[in-house]
Amino acid sequence: MTAPRRPALLLVTDLAYQARGRRYCDEDIFLASRLREAFDVALCHPRDAAALLDRFDLALVRNSGPVLHYREAYDAFRARALELGVPVYNPLVGRGDMAGKEYLVELGRAGFPVIPTVDRAADLGLLPEAGAYVVKPKLGADSVGLRFVGPTEVAGELEREGAGVLLAQPRIDFRHEVSFFFVDQDFQYALYAPDPERRWVLEPYAAGAEDLAFARRFVAWNSLPYGIQRVDACRTAEGELLLVELEDLNPYLSLDRVGEEVREAFVARLTASLASLTG
Template sequence: MTAASPAGARRLSLLLVTDLAYEARGRRYCDEDIFLGSRLRETFDVALCHPRDAAALLEGFDTVLIRNSGPVLHYREAYDAFCSRAGELRTPVYNPLGGRGDMAGKEYLVDMSRTGFPVIPTVDRAADLPELPDVPRYVIKPKLGADSVGLRFVTAAEAAAELGRAAEGSLLVQPLIDFRHEVSFYFVDDDFQYALYAPDPERRWVLEPYAASAADLEFARRFIAWNSLTHGIQRVDACRTADGALLLVELEDLNPYLSLDRVGEEVREAFVARLKTSIASLPR
């Protein structure tokens, strides 16, 4: 699975897990991973595989890189098999599989809401619905969802009914809040790379470069520090409320889409270089 460089040094082999056929609203996952694969191949021996095939193929690779592999909800059994097999072989996985954010489900939003983190208020039990702000509509979604899978807008009564019917603790409810825009902060390891925002709240993935302030980065870094991943790509998604405050929407730490087509060449090149360095330094 490995080859020698012209200088004779052994190159690390990298299994890039991606679903090039996955269709996401407003984004082309495949283009991003084709680009990343081509650039990573400059430094590593790279092979691409579908997430359903990863468990069977990872033996012999130095590292596995999980990229735009789609919501785990669509292939839960295969993902669990991959995690188990990676553990057996002690194959380094990037991002490491101990993430506490979306990688582990959205339970962290409930926990953070209870402990006073700046997140959108979140509950997972009908008895706790009165703790949420009184608004006309609420958002309900599965804890193990991603990419808006299963997300719906409901009334308070409908939210209570849904929580009553669902398996205990399987759903989240949040108020549908008014916000100015959504903004995402992108990190490699602990290093901030760039930020993008959606000026129009109705067009989430029409993104533009965003000049993050010191206060913005302090907000984002609080969640990076909380997650305590030693390596990896993380995306901190937030919304700016009508009064100017930032609230966490989600902490994506498994396979965050990077929107690299929305940043300038200099930023994109710096991101690729930092990612290569991070992968190469992953403990083995």
């Protein structure tokens, strides 16, 4: 008797991508090895994903690097997935980083607890005064294009690239950064960087009820039907959590920073979520 065909999963990743302080490729090699227990898995570079997609039952976008490095290929992949009806994980309807960082402006205007953010020089008066400002592209990731400028420079920086291309935020002194990781709408674990000067040296974080209520508010706003999300926040000197980023495209998971039990639970939850898309 012939065994039933296993679902074929295309894992989109850039194993050669260089990230500061981390080896993204190790995480995807590990995930691929574990997902092979349930799927027939093939890895491909994001530039090859559109051409290969018709051979697979679903695609998992993982550590594929900032989209601005391969914008045309990414747009082609999205179009091909919609044409074929192949499920993409995460789904292509994300309202967070997947769509650019415009959401930081929108959420701030709506009263959400986010770092104050504007995208036009005319709106700089809406930001609190600061000794320095962060300027970064809406389509950036992994700090690509991020720079710090003084109060007299920030307006010129925003205008130089054209309206709506860059974001400006006050540089905030904070105690630490903390990230909350979700599969679908289910919280999995949290990590934080106790030393703001060593932001990639992460440790497990015991999230309290108020912390989780903060993170879940953004997950609910994003309303993804399934997928992995990472809610990045900073804790101010006054103790308030503010959103830094809602990563819903290809969030790095820092699985090497959690214990084996937590890591295994995450893999099991992800596998079940992926399997639910294949019938």
